Every structure is written in C-alpha cells, then in structure tokens.
Amino acid sequence: MATKLNPRHVHVDTAELKEAHPGFYRDVQDTKLWPLWEEMNQFANRTEPGPGMAPALWRYSDVRPLVMRSGDLISAEEAERRVLALMNPGLKPNMAVTPTIYAGYQLVMPGEVAPSHRHSPAAFRFILEGGGAYTAVNGERTYMYPGDFVVTPSRTWHDHGNETDEPMIWLDGLDWPLTNKLGLTYFEAWPGFQHPETKPPGDSSVRYGMGVVPLGHEHRAAYTPVVNYTYERTREALAAMSRSSDPDPCHGVKTRYTNPLTGDDAIPTLSAFIQLLPAGFHGAPCRQTDACVYSVVEGSGRTEIGDIVLEWEPKDTFAVPIWARHRHIAADEDAVLFSFSDRGLQEKLGLWREQRPHP
Numbered sequence: 001m002a003t004k005l006n007p008r009h010v011h012v013d014t015a016e017l018k019e020a021h022p023g024f025y026r027d028v029q030d031t032k033l034w035p036l037w038e039e040m041n042q043f044a045n046r047t048e049p050g051p052g053m054a055p056a057l058w059r060y061s062d063v064r065p066l067v068m069r070s071g072d073l074i075s076a077e078e079a080e081r082r083v084l085a086l087m088n089p090g091l092k093p094n095m096a097v098t099p100t101i102y103a104g105y106q107l108v109m110p111g112e113v114a115p116s117h118r119h120s121p122a123a124f125r126f127i128l129e130g131g132g133a134y135t136a137v138n139g140e141r142t143y144m145y146p147g148d149f150v151v152t153p154s155r156t157w158h159d160h161g162n163e164t165d166e167p168m169i170w171l172d173g174l175d176w177p178l179t180n181k182l183g184l185t186y187f188e189a190w191p192g193f194q195h196p197e198t199k200p201p202g203d204s205s206v207r208y209g210m211g212v213v214p215l216g217h218e219h220r221a222a223y224t225p226v227v228n229y230t231y232e233r234t235r236e237a238l239a240a241m242s243r244s245s246d247p248d249p250c251h252g253v254k255t256r257y258t259n260p261l262t263g264d265d266a267i268p269t270l271s272a273f274i275q276l277l278p279a280g281f282h283g284a285p286c287r288q289t290d291a292c293v294y295s296v297v298e299g300s301g302r303t304e305i306g307d308i309v310l311e312w313e314p315k316d317t318f319a320v321p322i323w324a325r326h327r328h329i330a331a332d333e334d335a336v337l338f339s340f341s342d343r344g345l346q347e348k349l350g351l352w353r354e355q356r357p358h359p
C-alpha cells in the first residue's frame with residue numbers, strides 16, 4: 001500500500017551530520033542516548049495505520065498434509081506441542097500471524113497426550129478436524145468438536161488428550177508476540193504429566209454459561225470462566241439472528257465471544273468473533289485498525305483486500321492486515337467465518353478505529 005509522505009518530513013542529511021560531528025555521536029552513544037532526528041522519518045512519514053504485516057492465505061489442502069507429516073516426525077510428548085505455526089510473510093522472522101498474535105495448527109494423534117503446562121500467554125483453540133479429544137483447563141476437561149472455541153486463560157494449567165481413533169487438528173491462537181513485547185513471556189511445566197481431574201467435564205459451562213451464577217461468586221478474573229463455547233450453540237445464535245435481523249453491510253451477522261459475567265471479551269488480548277455471510281452476500285468495503293485472522297467454518301467465497309483476492313473454503317485461514325480496505329463475498333450458500341484480533345486491547349487503549357462506507 002502506498003504511504004503518503006508527510007509534508008513535515010525531516011530534511012536532515014544524517015550521514016553528513018554524523019561525518020561532521022563524530023565526537024558528538026560517540027559521546028551521545030557513550031551516555032546511553034541517541035538523537036531522535038536519526039529515526040524521526042520512520043515515525044513522521046507514516047500518516048496512516050499499518051502496515052506491519054501482509055495479507056495471507058493458508059489453504060487447508062496445503063496445510064493438512066504437512067500437519068499429518070509432522071505426526072510422523074515427532075510425538076506430541078516430544079514436541080510438548082506438535083504445531084506448525086503460521087508465519088505471516090510481512091512479519092518474518094517473528095513467529096506471528098499479526099503484530100500481537102501467534103497462531104498455529106496443532107495435531108494430537110489418537111492415544112496421545114500433550115503434557116500439562118501453563119504459561120503467561122493466553123490461548124484459545126478453534127477446532128478444525130476430528131471430534132471428541134479433550135483439553136483440560138485446571139483439571140476441567142472439555143471434549144471438543146469442529147467449530148468449538150476453547151479458552152485457556154493466562155497461567156492456567158492445560159493438557160490435551162485424544163482418546164478417539166481419529167487425529168484432532170485445531171488452530172491455536174496465543175497473545176505470545178504481545179507478551180514478548182512486554183517482556184512477560186514465561187512458562188512452567190506441570191511436575192507430573194497430566195493435571196489431575198478436578199471437576200466434571202463441562203462444569204464451567206453449566207456453572208457460568210447458563211445465565212445463572214452461583215451465589216457468592218465474585219468475578220475478578222480478566223478472563224471468561226467458561227472453557228468451551230460450542231459450535232452447536234454459536235451456530236444456533238447465528239441462525240436465529242440471521243432470520244430476524246438484516247445483515248450489516250460490511251460484516252453480515254457478526255457476534256463476539258464474551259465473558260457471560262461481564263460482557264467483556266472472553267480473552268482481553270484475543271478478541272474473537274463469528275459471523276454469518278448470507279448466500280450471495282456482497283460486503284461493502286471497510287477497514288479497521290486491528291489486523292484480523294479468519295478461519296472458514298462453512299461455505300466458500302472470497303475476500304478482496306485492495307487488489308488482492310483471497311478465495312477461501314472451509315478450514316482455510318486468511319489474514320487481513322491493519323487498516324487494509326477489504327470486502328467479503330459469499331458464494332451461493334451461507335458462509336460462516338470465525339475470526340480473531342487484538343481489537344479489545346486497542347479499544348481499551350483508545351486506539352481502535354473503523355472506516356465504513358458512507359450510508
């Protein structure tokens with residue numbers, strides 16, 4: 001994307017200055033200082049948000065064979081987590097899909113357990129393939145199926161196990177690049193292999209996800225107490241909403257995964273959404289300051305990002321950069337897109353912006 005030059009570009013020949021005043025530059029460096037005018041153009045030349053990353057598409061038909069091959073190379077236990085991470089070409093060499101978010105395809109083969117650990121980055125899983133493997137969060141198991149959104153808050157113990165006879169593959173999202181930037185990335189291995197079961201499976205969904213809350217529960221955590229937002233329920237919500245309300249011209253029918261006790265994002269640093277684009281939907285172009293990663297759940301279509309056209313079908317993943325004007329187009333059946341970004345973080349900081357077509 002072309003960047004407009006700022007009219008107050010800093011017109012300094014820094015090479016000439018440096019040559020004429022080597023002593024000054026040396027003394028400044030020796031004093032643990034650095035002249036801002038050397039760097040100012042990097043800052044002042046950018047009049048619009050971004051870019052920070054590139055538009056990108058990961059076709060599941062390309063990804064799946066590699067994920068399965070990784071299953072022959074290394075076990076879940078050896079790898080700790082057997083994952084192929086999405087490398088956004090615009091963010092290399094960082095293992096990141098947006099400036100603040102890491103994502104990867106994780107494989108757990110039948111009979112395997114990925115051992116219990118916890119870490120400062122928060123994580124979610126969005127299930128792509130298989131059915132009935134579990135993630136245990138602080139000893140509460142949830143059995144996972146395609147389209148489920150499973151939350152592993154910061155510093156919660158978690159292990160993944162697959163007692164079924166099919167491989168399970170899901171998309172992981174972590175706020176790891178952000179915790180790296182904050183100098184707050186750390187990790188602990190559970191002393192045993194698996195955390196003991198502490199609650200019956202699904203306990204958090206009935207306790208906190210039904211619109212009733214146990215008396216005496218005071219919610220202070222920054223994260224949702226619900227472990228699994230099942231596709232069964234979110235799909236029902238999308239279907240009902242699309243029957244009774246007009247789609248937004250840019251986003252179709254779009255909902256956000258929230259903490260049912262506070263209405264905030266389920267994970268403060270990883271806002272997550274799911275939207276339905278009705279058959280034949282031709283979205284209006286819009287752009288936002290949050291880079292967004294999409295995972296296609298149902299249907300097929302395309303997303304136009306400037307001159308770039310990304311054609312997608314179920315289980316494909318694609319990334320829309322910061323402030324990139326884009327539109328979604330659904331083919332001749334309803335499409336469902338899961339997505340995630342750092343929008344909630346930007347909103348809290350007063351940085352989030354959206355530009356929509358004028359009505």
Ligand code: GTQ
Pocket residue numbers: 081083103104106119123158172174
């Ligand atoms: O499942 O805990 O993709 O710790 C990267 C690091 C997944 C996990 C990842 C992790 C995990």
